[in-house]
Amino acid sequence: MDDDVTGDQGRFADPGWTTAELLSGTVLIECPTCRSRAQVVARRPANKGFGPRRLSCGECAYVADHDGNEWIVYEDGRDPWFGLPLWYRKQIALGVLWAYNEDHLEALRDYVLADLRERQKSESSGWANQSIFSRLPSWMKKAQNRKRIAAALDDMRHR
Numbered sequence: 001m002d003d004d005v006t007g008d009q010g011r012f013a014d015p016g017w018t019t020a021e022l023l024s025g026t027v028l029i030e031c032p033t034c035r036s037r038a039q040v041v042a043r044r045p046a047n048k049g050f051g052p053r054r055l056s057c058g059e060c061a062y063v064a065d066h067d068g069n070e071w072i073v074y075e076d077g078r079d080p081w082f083g084l085p086l087w088y089r090k091q092i093a094l095g096v097l098w099a100y101n102e103d104h105l106e107a108l109r110d111y112v113l114a115d116l117r118e119r120q121k122s123e124s125s126g127w128a129n130q131s132i133f134s135r136l137p138s139w140m141k142k143a144q145n146r147k148r149i150a151a152a153l154d155d156m157r158h159r
Contacts, residue, residue: 023100049068
């Protein structure tokens with residue numbers, strides 16, 4: 001990926017990802033015992049973020065399970081099941097930047113740097129406000145903040 005943070009990135013087409021879709025995959029967190037990178041994964045195919053989850057750390061072998069019957073979206077960058085800090089999380093003057101995994105992080109960077117941001121009308125729900133990009137805080141959407149946010153996302157990417 002290009003490390004250019006000029007803000008001249010062309011178009012971003014919103015893929016329409018919902019929070020539930022992002023949570024169906026792997027979520028990277030900070031291990032509660034050794035602070036290394038750990039992951040939370042579905043123990044069987046997840047249904048919109050629901051279903052049993054396992055937290056595991058490859059560094060210290062810490063393991064924890066969650067029934068996955070409920071989850072909470074924390075605005076301060078914690079995972080939805082255990083409430084632990086996400087691996088990709090950074091406090092900047094504007095607010096807290098966070099991403100569940102590498103794909104989420106890269107998509108946020110692409111969004112922030114895009115000069116034109118496009119949304120597609122959903123066949124099932126029309127112009128519903130379900131996309132993670134339609135729900136970003138206003139400070140992340142402002143052109144004047146592009147360079148600062150992109151630089152912070154790059155720092156997170158190289159963690």
